[in-house]
Amino acid sequence: MDRTQRLLRSLTKDARLVEVGPSFNPLAPKRDGWNTFVIDHASRDDLVAKYKAHEGVDTTRIEEVDFVWQGGSLADAVPADQHGTFDAFIASHVIEHTTDVVTFLKAAETLIRPDGVIILAVPDKRKCFDFYRHPSTTGDALAAFLEKRSRHDTRTHFEFIMRTVHKGGAPGWHADDTREGIIAIPFEKAHEQLGLAALPEYVDAHNWIFVPSSFRLMLLELTAMGYLDLRVEEIAEAEATEFYAWLRRGREAMTPTELQAARRHLMDLTIVELSQQLRQLPVSLLGEDSAEAKVLDRIREADFRAEATQIVLAAVLASTGWRGLDRRKFQTLIAEASRSIPVSGPAAVQHLVLLEGARKVLGLASGA
Structure with missing residues (x-):
């Protein structure tokens, strides 16, 4: 669309x-x-x-x-x-x-x-x-x-x-x-x-x-x-x-x-929304080894974790009907989201969160 x-x-x-x-x-x-x-x-x-x-x-x-x-x-x-x-x-x-x-x-x-x-x-x-x-x-x-x-x-x-x-x-x-x-x-x-x-x-x-x-x-x-x-x-x-x-x-x-x-x-x-602007600040602005840069990295990582959790929840909602979870649709949505995430930097943590979240959802759906 x-x-x-x-x-x-x-x-x-x-x-x-x-x-x-x-x-x-x-x-x-x-x-x-x-x-x-x-x-x-x-x-x-x-x-x-x-x-x-x-x-x-x-x-x-x-x-x-x-x-x-x-x-x-x-x-x-x-x-x-x-x-x-x-x-x-x-x-x-x-x-x-x-x-x-x-x-x-x-x-x-x-x-x-x-x-x-x-x-x-x-x-x-x-x-x-x-x-x-x-x-x-x-x-x-x-x-x-x-x-x-x-x-x-x-x-x-x-x-x-x-x-x-x-x-x-x-x-x-x-x-x-x-x-x-x-x-x-x-x-x-x-x-x-x-x-x-x-x-x-x-x-x-x-x-x-x-x-x-x-x-x-x-x-x-x-x-x-x-x-x-x-x-x-x-x-x-x-x-x-x-x-x-x-x-x-x-x-x-x-x-x-x-x-x-x-x-x-x-x-x-x-x-919270304004804090997402921190993602755009280059670490070099603060100095890679500075205390401020380390705090910024932790904030960025927490922000990306929260976003990944929202992606998992949205995928669950989009994949659930009266018959329950459509596992194939859910896995497809998670895979599509994962492909759009960088593989390095603070955003890379989203891959782990998506994987962990998907495993939990699929495990619950199968009764495991």
């Missing part, structure tokens, strides 16, 4: 869709038979003119824009009689650019049907040029919403420009990529960023920074405070660059105690 199939898996071409900011790379293009309405910041003609000089951009993929958004809520760009009529609201690598994430998500709520779905592809800071930036918080979201922010502030422009990092010239990469990250802009340019927020025209930037659990936490807290009425149906990680989120209308009912426990759990998971 490719990326598009994965994101749109619950939809048919009869579904009424609204796609936000698809530019020259729509997920559900009209030309492929999707019943899609496009919201963008400019008309098709203007977008073609904008991207004409961009190398590698196929402007023929830019589709007719149905609703031109020129500020305020996205929902205001759509006639009121079409609010609540869309089966899905789709946005790939858009949410991170918004000045006000609360208003963005409230617009999505407004546009979809009661049983509709919000489908998002979101940059994962562990695997993209936001690597060195700190995750956004609910407090950040509330400040932007209550200030009715329509331009990125000085902090956003500074952080976006001065902490952007590339690996091999690429803006995104796999979670275990140990190539050195190259900071894109020399620090001598720092003062130039301070005036961007005061310009009359909008200057784009990555504003919202997430890992999957920090995104869940923000949604949970904003909904608990009454600013949104959404729940996370599912979040799935991609191999590189991003993660995917499917949201539905309607908050999850929780007691105050349950809410506190859920918040604490997501805070803990956010720390």
